[in-house]
Amino acid sequence: MRIQYLINGRSGQGISPMDRGFAYGDGVFRTLPMRNGKLKDWELHYRRLQSDCAVLKIACPPEAQWLDDIRQLSKGVDEAVFKLMVTRGESGRGYAVPPVAQPNRVVIQSPFPVYPATYDSDGVGLHLCQLRLAEQPKLAGIKHLNRLENVLARMEWVEATYAEGLLLDASGNVIECTMSNLFMRRGNVLVTPDLTRCGVAGVTRQRILDQAGMLGLQAEVARFDLATLQTADEVVICNSLLGVWQVRSIEKKSWPKGDLAQQLREALDIGGSTFA
């Protein structure tokens, strides 16, 4: 499958460099999978797109337009990844928001990322990123288009032994990984980092928080540091595409194989990475 996209429902076009998404990263996005011709967790993704737009005071295009775009791109396609992007639209030079901005809507269809089969079956190792996430409460949690920190963090390692990079904030709190959220299990308590000062609140993170109880786990959102993480019984990372992977090592610390990642994948009917 080759990458295809629609801009405001039309193909064969480009984005104007006057678009504020390009100029300033003035927009938000969401990424979700289609499996067996069915979009996964559409309602949750769309609701999050809406609420992220609301924080930036961008008018989120209506649901029907996004679904039309996806339908148009996915004719004859059963398995694909969709990235939905919305920017504030175009304006002249300067940061001031124009009184009437017409948001630009972009839908990109890509093939599934291909991960080693062992990530699901055996778990993964994390690189500990040197970059510390900056704390900006006014943007925390939002999946906005200012993602240079993620890019710089991802540039820190090339070793295939690391599937992901762990990100702390400047104070040393564990926040997330470059493209995924993180949970640690301590006994029957499942804890994920507080994202009120930095980080991206993913839909899969929310689903795990909502449904942990069904697995007999008590879900909590809290601040904790790397030393605390390393005393956890189990650690997992998650996003809408990779599902859930167990973390087997961070720096010198390693964990034995556990059941949590598989339990979460089954309970939430998520994951099923494409295997290399």
Added chain:
Amino acid sequence: MRIQYLINGRSGQGISPMDRGFAYGDGVFRTLPMRNGKLKDWELHYRRLQSDCAVLKIACPPEAQWLDDIRQLSKGVDEAVFKLMVTRGESGRGYAVPPVAQPNRVVIQSPFPVYPATYDSDGVGLHLCQLRLAEQPKLAGIKHLNRLENVLARMEWVEATYAEGLLLDASGNVIECTMSNLFMRRGNVLVTPDLTRCGVAGVTRQRILDQAGMLGLQAEVARFDLATLQTADEVVICNSLLGVWQVRSIEKKSWPKGDLAQQLREALDIGGSTFA
């Protein structure tokens, strides 16, 4: 004059939504004026574009290409603003930088911004922004495309009584304004905020630092808070387009008319805003 642009030297095209500048703000920019057919401080701007690219490990397009683009856009034009943008180029989904990325080069020609004549002659009032700049040493000083903080800060006021918004960091240090750098004069010492943890290091700031001595002023870079700023003898803000404006008020504090802004405009041959 209408806004015109070239993408990699060509008109009539758009940016692909797969461009990492659009997807992640993975790029840098610079804005500079042309007056009487002559680019102002080209060498300084280009050098800064190069060094900002180097931090992000983006291959900066050669000087001759930028100058060709500007020449092509400015035929018959004597006065204009040029925005130079360079992104890492296009890639598939994901933060990982592709092994071979072909940077995209954008040059946008716009008319001069129009400011009230009183900003030069009488000075300006500043809104004190509620948003505090996040501290990210790995991106500090760079004029990159992640500018949502500036957008949110600029959304805080609509009153024409404020020409600019003053930005502090989370610790309360004075950093800059939304589109300009700041200096305070205390006796014969001219101090501008340290930008090693956040902020954008502008070319006009650098020129003032380099040439303050010629005005009998001792230039310093330091950390200071709002209370300290409010005890300054004079405060000015600067950028490549507006030149230098005196700050006459911040919150309850006001300053009498001073000479510094005019002295700096003359010494550096900068400014000369387009007057409303």
